[in-house]
Amino acid sequence: MNRITSPKNSRVKEWNKLKRKKGRDKAGAFIIEGPHLIEEALKHKAEVTDLIIDKSFRIPSDWHTGNMTTWVATSSVIEELADTETPQGVVAIVQAGSKEMELSSDGSYLLLDGIQDPGNLGAIIRTADSAGADGVILGNGTVDLYNSKVLRSTQGSLFHLPIVKGNLLEWIPRMKEKGIQVFGTSLKGGIPYTLSDRISGYALILGNEANGVHEDLLASSDQNLFVPIYGQAESLNVAVAAGILLYGLKEGK
Amino acid sequence: MNRITSPKNSRVKEWNKLKRKKGRDKAGAFIIEGPHLIEEALKHKAEVTDLIIDKSFRIPSDWHTGNMTTWVATSSVIEELADTETPQGVVAIVQAGSKEMELSSDGSYLLLDGIQDPGNLGAIIRTADSAGADGVILGNGTVDLYNSKVLRSTQGSLFHLPIVKGNLLEWIPRMKEKGIQVFGTSLKGGIPYTLSDRISGYALILGNEANGVHEDLLASSDQNLFVPIYGQAESLNVAVAAGILLYGLKEGK
Known part of the structure; x- marks a missing residue:
């Protein structure tokens, strides 16, 4: 487990840039918050690179966290990264990826x-x-x-x-x-x-x-x-x- | 025309209470902002008691303002009463009234x-x-x-x-x-x-x-x-x- 204790940590500063469109476009990544959205991202194979959790947050056993880095952070760090007042102890960094869309004649x-x-x-x-x-x-x-x-x-x-x-x-x-x-x-x-x-x-x-x-x-x-x-x-x-x-x-x- | 130049004016303080449910329930009145909502209120016979306008706001000629008091206020007063950042120079106080609803078998x-x-x-x-x-x-x-x-x-x-x-x-x-x-x-x-x-x-x-x-x-x-x-x-x-x-x-x- 990696620990982050200050919102001034350089990694937190990098992630913080993802709160603006310019930063997201540059990094090709975005932030999601709360267990529900993160669960949907994982279930549907979105590329989650970092999971940032509060020390009291228990990672559900069906979350496959193998390919991501998990960080235990203070509440102040989570609040800094989150947009809602109640991010429920967890935020994640997701790669935007390049999506393709194929057309089907009956779609x-x-x-x-x-x-x-x-x-x-x-x-x-x-x-x-x-x-x-x-x-x-x-x-x-x-x-x-x-x-x-x-x-x-x-x-x-x-x-x-x-x-x-x-x-x-x-x-x-x-x-x-x-x-x-x-x-x-x-x-x-x-x-x-x-x-x-x-x-x-x-x-x-x-x-x-x-x-x-x-x-x-x-x-x-x-x-x-x-x-x-x-x-x-x-x-x-x-x-x-x-x-x-x-x-x-x-x-x- | 009545003028209000300070957000600390006692009438402004009274109107300000209408921004919370408790104040609205007590006074039986609410605030609406922007010309579109006010026009709809007037057109549909809602009881508008006070119109508070910026000095640059021109009251449309089809607004029947006879039964209401019009106040010319500074931008700071309008901003104080409004919820949006762009109230477009006009807010109004409306009586909540007591509405009845009759049921119709084909309604x-x-x-x-x-x-x-x-x-x-x-x-x-x-x-x-x-x-x-x-x-x-x-x-x-x-x-x-x-x-x-x-x-x-x-x-x-x-x-x-x-x-x-x-x-x-x-x-x-x-x-x-x-x-x-x-x-x-x-x-x-x-x-x-x-x-x-x-x-x-x-x-x-x-x-x-x-x-x-x-x-x-x-x-x-x-x-x-x-x-x-x-x-x-x-x-x-x-x-x-x-x-x-x-x-x-x-x-x-």
């Missing part, structure tokens, strides 16, 4: 155009996982996947399906070539989602909280859908809309 | 059992509004409706439909007497929501983020539903589940 995919709120991105990834989606593509302007609030809101779903960054204008034709139908979403045009003519595989584009899906993307989709508003709200929260649309398209056929 | 209602996250409660209310629901009942343990983050997340929908506090165990038999079907939600039992035997009016019970719907409530419902999980997620975010269920029940018949 379902989410294309995210500038989702900015971390809680929304996390909830959308959790919803995509629940609905059995085969991948998520994070388009330009989307908040960083490894932001601590995004990670927390995914409830571990980020380890369950491929999530890549990409230029959506390039992905749309690749989807179409594969025979995957591409649905945009727009309040101003298109048809109710219940009337979509989905045949098999599909991709759904969801847009920025304030501005929706970019016009260029709407123009290159096969069909644009909307969720009808029956009351006086102007729109739905984007994660809620993701759920209605993914389940509506799934259960509809 | 749709949401019963919330201990929703704790303010963002979730706000998103659920916005979703209920979007789906054309006729009312929301806030059961025990549900976060305060007038919490600033709840208000913001509703995007104004709290002014669009009746929202009352109540004991859900008392409301369920009242619903049933009216011929309104009561659906519980549970991951551990019940049937997929797509198979529900909904006839006309219905109430949907949604539960606490960690513990779900209380067993006593599940036992008194007509039927319990769940949203199928096709991937590896353990559950859905409760606001997302609300959207899938409300739209599924609505569009299903």
Whole structure:
């Protein structure tokens, strides 16, 4: 066991840089906190390099810690690294890795155009996982996947399906070539989602909280859908809309 | 025009108490911020008593300010009263009022059992509004409706439909007497929501983020539903589940 007693330890300082996007991009790593997320990471073969635990934390016997370094740290070190006030005695460093996403003609995919709120991105990834989606593509302007609030809101779903960054204008034709139908979403045009003519595989584009899906993307989709508003709200929260649309398209056929 | 130049002004101190639930309960009033929420409040006849504006804020001509007192305050006063960093130059004091909710046999209602996250409660209310629901009942343990983050997340929908506090165990038999079907939600039992035997009016019970719907409530419902999980997620975010269920029940018949 290695011990760390001061938040000023040079290794802690390095890890601390992972709290910002710039530091994560440079190191190709991110921090996760709490037993649930760490368990999901380990179960799904994410590359956990370091486990930093409080001295009272008992490592569950089914955590395979062979390939990682375990550090026993003081509470002040754990608190320094964690984003929540109650990290439950454990944080871990995970390699971001380079993910690939293969398209399948009967798969379902989410294309995210500038989702900015971390809680929304996390909830959308959790919803995509629940609905059995085969991948998520994070388009330009989307908040960083490894932001601590995004990670927390995914409830571990980020380890369950491929999530890549990409230029959506390039992905749309690749989807179409594969025979995957591409649905945009727009309040101003298109048809109710219940009337979509989905045949098999599909991709759904969801847009920025304030501005929706970019016009260029709407123009290159096969069909644009909307969720009808029956009351006086102007729109739905984007994660809620993701759920209605993914389940509506799934259960509809 | 009345002017307020110091955050230490006694009226500001009184309003400041509305930032906490205890103060809101005592005064029967709450604070809203930003032009959009205030416009929704005015449009839907909420009782706005005080409008507190920055000297550069121009009151839109369609705001009927006749029954309220307008105060021109310094930015520091507005910032003191607001919860966000950018209150956009205007906050208002609104009377909570006493809302009544009448049941209709073909109406749709949401019963919330201990929703704790303010963002979730706000998103659920916005979703209920979007789906054309006729009312929301806030059961025990549900976060305060007038919490600033709840208000913001509703995007104004709290002014669009009746929202009352109540004991859900008392409301369920009242619903049933009216011929309104009561659906519980549970991951551990019940049937997929797509198979529900909904006839006309219905109430949907949604539960606490960690513990779900209380067993006593599940036992008194007509039927319990769940949203199928096709991937590896353990559950859905409760606001997302609300959207899938409300739209599924609505569009299903």
